[in-house]
Amino acid sequence: MWITLSLVTVVCFSTSQAGGFCENVLSECVESGASWTRCYEDRIATCRPRGRSMPGFKHLTVDSLQEANVSPTFQHRVHIPSSALQRSRGNVSEVLVVASVINSTYFKLSPPRRSRLGQFRRREGVVFRGSVLSVRAGNVILRDLPQPIKLIFSHDKEVENGTCVFWQESGTEDGTGYWSIEGCETTKTAEEFICSCNHLSFFAVLVNPQLSVSKSHAEELSYITYIGSALSIVFTFISLIIYICLHRRRPEKATRLHMQLTGAMLCLHLSFLLCCFWVWLLNENEDSSVCLVLGLFLHWSLLATFSWTALEGFHLYLLLSRVFNIDFRRYLLKLSLVGWGFPTLVAAICGISGVYGKYTLRLRDSKIPNTTAHICWMSSEFPQKHLLVSYITTVAFPSLVVLFNACIMGLVVFKLYGIRTGTGSIGNRVDWKKIKNDKGWNLWKDSVKVLGLSFVLGLPWGFSSTTYISLPGIYVFTIFNSLQGVFIFLWSVALTRRSHSDNNSSYNCHKKTTASLNSS
Template identity: 30%
Template sequence: METRVMLLILGLCLCRCTWANKDDGCSEGEVWSDGKCVAKEECDGSQCGLFGKCHKTNDGYNCICQEGFRNLDSNIREPCEDVDECVVSPSVCGPNGTCKNTQGSYTCTCPAGFMNQDKNTSAPCVDVNECKDEIHTCDSSQTCINTLGSFSCVCRDGYKDADARGDSAILACDDVNECYKHPPDCGPDGICQNTPGSYNCTCPPGFSNRGNITSAPCVDVDECYGNPPSCGPGGICQNTPGSYNCTCRKGFSKSGNSTSAPCVDQSCDEFNIGSSHTQAGGCLESARDKLRQICHGLSTTGEKLLEDLLMEIEEILSSGRCISDCSQVAELFAIMEEAMMLIGPQLIGPKRGESQQGHAACQRTHIGAELAVKRGRTPPTGPVMLSTENASFNTSWEMAAGNGTYPAFSPGFTVVALVSYKSLNTPNSSFQALREKMEEQEGQKEKKVLTELQIVSNVVTACVSNRVTHQLDQNVSLTFKHNQERNESERLRYVCVFWDRDAWSQRGCVSSSTSTHTVCSCNHLSSFAVLMALYNIKHTFELQLITWVGLAVSLACLFVCILTFGLCRPIKGTRTTIHLHLSLCLFLADLIFLCGISRAQKAGCGLVAGLLHYFFLAAFSWMLLEGVQLYRMVVKVFHTNLRPAYMMAAGYGAPLAIVIISAIAYPQGYGTDQHCWLSLERGFIWAFFGPVCIIIFLNAFFFIITLWKLAEKLTSLNPDLSNLQMIKGFTMTAVAQLCVLGGMWMFGCFMFQNVAMVYLFTILNSLQGALIFILHCLMYEPVRGEYAKFLRGIRTRQRRSQTEYSSNPSSNSQQVAKTNQSTSQL
């Protein structure tokens, strides 16, 4: 079986070989078909294969191959086969590429750091420039350097390798401080300043880098070249290292202490002593002399000039000289304004490198000042506030500089100043015009009349460089603290005023006040203050009626008391003498009060005030004597009565001495604008109120001791009841009298400051005479007995007259004469 299979296979092979030999035997152009050679049919579509195209020729055909293919055995009639470009051209992908054959083509695979040229996969591999394409990892301190297939990072100039390896594996670079070991040349005035990777030469003011290169040396800037600074119409610019000087021509002077200050045509003669416009007539010569020295540009600081000037003004204010009239006060204000404008520029340093703004403040006992100044080629902007003790000034730099160019007085400088006078008492005449205007305004309302004007704040002078300040576009604000806390009321009002030539005026100012502060908003600048205006409410008919009726009743009762204590012999004694003179003093005081208290601004007003002062003090002196007498009656056993000479000296002599001393010390204190009484100015009311308080205190002390001793005697085993009962009665009435009289004058001393005080004083005053009559006459049993005898005698005489008249009518005239005679003897 196996033999048969082998023979069959061998037969088939022989047959194949026979057929093949037969086909090979055909001539060109013939093919074997059906056991014989027949003519071959050209370009039938299969001759050139899948990748070739048959092309007919005269002698047959050719096979044209597609790109990437070629004929077998280089025979143009053979079918097309693939060309292996990687074998044919091994360097087709370049030295760094890897060729990979594909059917009809090839691809070039590039390693890292390379890429196909023009991004064509069959193009050769070329190097990638990571530094140009910015796909590297170098930071800002490093420079990228391209390498074949990669890159490296090298430290830039000004940096160094942080790990000092110096290879392409640098991770970071540290900055090199060029200013440390070998500093570069920045010039003698430059300062080397290290920067990341480099350095700068920092130049001081007046110097700049050569060629405007920040690392170039610093050289001096010639300010006088090109666009020179303004040295004024009389100045010549001279360059100096780092700055410049303004040299003034003859007839010109510096406007400030700086060497670069502009030169202005300004004569210092106007500040000479005794100049023509000095209204004070040489009284303020020391202050004017200080101004003249400042004008001549003394080589000293502005702070020192301010201290020296305030020292001069301090002596003037403390002595009270040179400010006694309105012209001297106006001159003082003018001097301070001129001084502030001269001192202000001295606060700026002489070198351009120093601050272009200055500030100074100085406080003395009677005066204080604060200045602020700015210098520049353009006016400054923004708010500015100055403050001294109890006063502040708010404005803006724009207002201080003014519109247009800087003021000619100090070119390039803007000065703001506030001067505060802590104890400036302006003359009374400075209130007159304001008082008349305010009274005219209040008179139209028919409600109240102005009584008094007084300054209740520091007087301040606010001044700026701007010379046009009489009508400002925007109001300035000044805040004052009151010297005393009082709320505004119908009778009290705070008024913002300014010094207008020689008097106070409220034109252009509005105020807003609390009990402690007043804010003044004004459309101009000058010297300012806050006045307290006191108004006196017009007397009503009811108040006048109470005064008339009350004083009439008081005078009638006091007149009866005088007759009683003077004519009743059974009650004569030391205590009765005291009551007599007490009643007499009060009677005269009330009578003068009723007749002359309203004679204000008329002849004799001061005399009326002086008499009232004297008799009211005398009344209180006799009250003190009564307290002393009671004390002696209780404490002493023998010689308890006071000597008449001593009583007269104490009751009339001591008040007279007080009145004389007061009149000599302040004669203007007797009489006010509204009443003939003691003035409230300068505390003159204490010439009366002080002694009264002392008397009330001493009497209270004597009465307390008296009551204490009286209580001891009442609790003793064998009291003398008759004497103790009498002393007890005397003491109680005296204490009641002291309470009423003392309480009445607690209101009376301030009766012209409040309407309620006026009514209380009037009512208590009307009860004063009646109370003395009740206490010392009606409540005293011996006096009541005398009154009873007097009344019984009158009734007896009346009955006797009636009886005689009825029995003998013709004797009526004689009876009436006898009755009158008897009455007069009592």
């Protein structure tokens, strides 16, 4: 459990007036009952440190005309401007600065307020490393300081975002409170969180709670991913051959699109395994240009997969909106420029910027601390300006693709339902009585079509949202997406059976409609 830092700045007229030892202040204030934070702020000003030094505790006197810099630990620092010290000095020229370390579990959260103002100021999250900085100057409560006090929390790049907050008591007898952002601004650098606050209180940095994965679960998920990706490589290669044969037998735009998507997915799973095993062959502290190239290849393959997934949805939308009459000049060439050109452009820009390299993932293991895993991807050491590029290309863009294709999938379900009930508007005049009596037109086949289309449209990527809330969600996401090549293979086999069935039967409007939906 990480320790919590509490920094208190007070004015002391004479150290001879101090009473009690500082080591006992926290426990005595907590045992006293409600509002232990006020008790702690008052008594820490008059306590006496026992011995030469205490872990995480600083006790020194500074000149009020100068700035004060206190570092109770190597990971926490506070900068107090002279204007704040002068306001709190009273009738003396020196100010006593006290810095101490407290466990964050002593701060008990109160239930959320119903008022909008309280909800706006209140912040939820996990206290970063359990570190809480408390700053007080003398016996005067300081607010609206002209120069803010800066509290610095060092980090080792294990978190991306954080928010500076201070502890606000709820005013109840149980001594509970909440974390508020009022009067504080947050600045994050490559190595530090800098909190600039215009008042004095207990301060902390809240980070978003992240689901931690133990080493045992990480190994199980790795095996699932490796096996699933290996199977996907085999089956996507077979699917690519099937689509080539189908295209030679009957050239269709949809078949060409399936070929492009399958090729991109083959590159994705192949590059992923190469990135994993190449880092495994390297020394833990070694990096190479090969890893940079593999990271670029993996990123390019991911972007290409999502680009062609979006184009699959776009093509299906045109089929439904134009009643299966897509006649654009050089239609497939234009789609190819987007499907392959966009990933190439983005990967080239990122490569020139030096984004790619070895990525380090920290795992939770009670027996072996600081357990890590590595992969050739975007380097953990790349500058902060590249975080925006990483977020746009690996989070925002895939999310938009999944959202767009989910809407297209809803439109397909609506059209299929309209055909089944006789209320659809696809095609010209249709003998609905004959359609309903068709043995092949039933709910089971509709469900299979929707399920197959959902994998073609990349909807299983939507399970990524479950990875932030539950461990089973991580397993579901890993299984479905590592086996995407297998599902694409099953879809190609279904298209082969449909193509063979179409060659042995006559066409009518209904068969043309359902066949187009199947192939798309």
